[in-house]
Amino acid sequence: MQKVIDDDLLNFMGEQESQFLIKPSSLIHEVQERILHGDVTRGDVLPWSKTHKYVGLRPGEVSLWAGINGHGKSQLLGQVVAWGLNSSWLVASMEMLPASTMERMTKQISGCGKPSNEFIDKILNWTDGKLWIYDQTDTVASDRILALIRYAVSKNISHVVIDSLMKCGIRKDDLEGQTYFIDKVCWLAKKNKIHIHIIHHMRKGENEYTIPNKFDVRGAGEVTDMVDNVFIIHRNKKKELSEVKHDEDPDCWLKVDKQRHFSWEGIFNLWFSKESGQYTADPNRVMKHWFDR
Numbered sequence: 653m654q655k656v657i658d659d660d661l662l663n664f665m666g667e668q669e670s671q672f673l674i675k676p677s678s679l680i681h682e683v684q685e686r687i688l689h690g691d692v693t694r695g696d697v698l699p700w701s702k703t704h705k706y707v708g709l710r711p712g713e714v715s716l717w718a719g720i721n722g723h724g725k726s727q728l729l730g731q732v733v734a735w736g737l738n739s740s741w742l743v744a745s746m747e748m749l750p751a752s753t754m755e756r757m758t759k760q761i762s763g764c765g766k767p768s769n770e771f772i773d774k775i776l777n778w779t780d781g782k783l784w785i786y787d788q789t790d791t792v793a794s795d796r797i798l799a800l801i802r803y804a805v806s807k808n809i810s811h812v813v814i815d816s817l818m819k820c821g822i823r824k825d826d827l828e829g830q831t832y833f834i835d836k837v838c839w840l841a842k843k844n845k846i847h848i849h850i851i852h853h854m855r856k857g858e859n860e861y862t863i864p865n866k867f868d869v870r871g872a873g874e875v876t877d878m879v880d881n882v883f884i885i886h887r888n889k890k891k892e893l894s895e896v897k898h899d900e901d902p903d904c905w906l907k908v909d910k911q912r913h914f915s916w917e918g919i920f921n922l923w924f925s926k927e928s929g930q931y932t933a934d935p936n937r938v939m940k941h942w943f944d945r
Contacts, residue, residue: 695847696811699735700933706916707908709736709811711845713880714838718852718869720860723887724904724924725851726815728931731760737782739810744786744800746819753785756929763940765927784809793821794833798840805844816851817871827872834878850879860889863919866909882910899923899935906931 695710697703709715709732719725726745733741734757745753758775759765767775784807786800797820804812814820814837822829834850841848852875854868863886866876876882884907891901902921909917922931925938932938 696736696739699731699931699939700920700922702933703906703920706914706918707911708914709847710880710913711810711847712842713913714834714841714848714850714878715881715883716850716852716869716876716879717883717885718854718864718866719885720854720856720864723860723885724931725885727756727929728885728904728906728922729813729815729849729851730757731929731931733757733783733811733813734761736811737779740782740784740808741811741813742784742786742800742804742809743813743815744788744792744797745813745815746786746788746790746792747815749789750785750787754779759927759929763928763930763938791819791821794829796821798833798836801837801840801846801848805840805846809846811847811849813849814851816853817875818853824871827874830872831874831878834872834875838878838880854884860887863905863907865907876910879910880912881908883907884909904931 695708695713697709698707717725717729726748730743730753733743743753754776757779758767758772761775762771784804797814801812817830817833818824820833822833837848837850840846853870854864855870857864857868864884866882866884867873869876869882884905886905886907888901888903888905891897891903903924904922906920906922908919911917920933922933923935923937924931928938930938
């Protein structure tokens with residue numbers, strides 16, 4: 653039976669909600685900027701210049717980074733973090749030791765597999781004040797993750813990475829719990845104008861040759877419905893298994909499968925350097941020493 657709310661209570665609630673009413677004229681500057689430049693120009697960019705016109709990591713949004721297990725989701729997003737350290741980031745990776753996270757990012761930043769001790773020291777000192785690592789490598793209750801995001805907001809951190817959704821104390825079959833958590837994450841991002849990144853797994857289909865789409869993401873369908881952006885990382889398994897490899901064939905694809913506030917969707921070809929762990933925009937090219945840029 654539906655609960656009846658009396659007029660006095662409705663009036664009180666209406667007064668509370670009135671604080672969220674705005675005049676269209678208060679949006680003049682923002683609308684002009686969006687029409688002139690497009691909303692994609694707002695926010696931080698990905699490491700590859702060919703993506704800058706099409707993709708932006710905007711404040712107040714949530715991005716889902718999805719892929720089949722072992723296809724490089726965390727590694728690629730780690731490079732996005734390292735590249736984006738002109739802004740401040742908090743990385744909560746419950747699947748990797750902090751030292752392993754920083755080892756991989758140090759190689760990516762240096763562009764080589766074995767940077768010198770002096771260079772390692774320089775890189776890690778450079779990241780202080782820009783990057784925080786959450787030192788937990790076990791499942792953490794979802795309310796603690798929400799509290800961590802709130803703390804990041806209090807420290808003026810711009811981006812929070814959660815690796816992964818399945819390490820946030822929510823069962824695989826708890827679709828309602830997944831939906832509730834993502835809803836709260838989206839609310840925190842929008843309210844506090846930060847960008848939250850969530851790594852999530854995909855269902856493994858009949859083969860790994862076909863690039864999956866957002867409908868192949870595990871769990872509740874509301875997960876992809878509620879987030880603002882969906883990025884899918886997929887390795888080129890045909891190339892890996894082929895005896896004859898061609899440089900022009902990409903090692904990996906980054907598929908932009910959803911952008912709520914910018915309609916562009918498409919696929920970027922990327923190449924992978926095993927030595928540095930970098931994903932590059934062109935074959936046989938490594939990005940060098942970008943913390944000096």
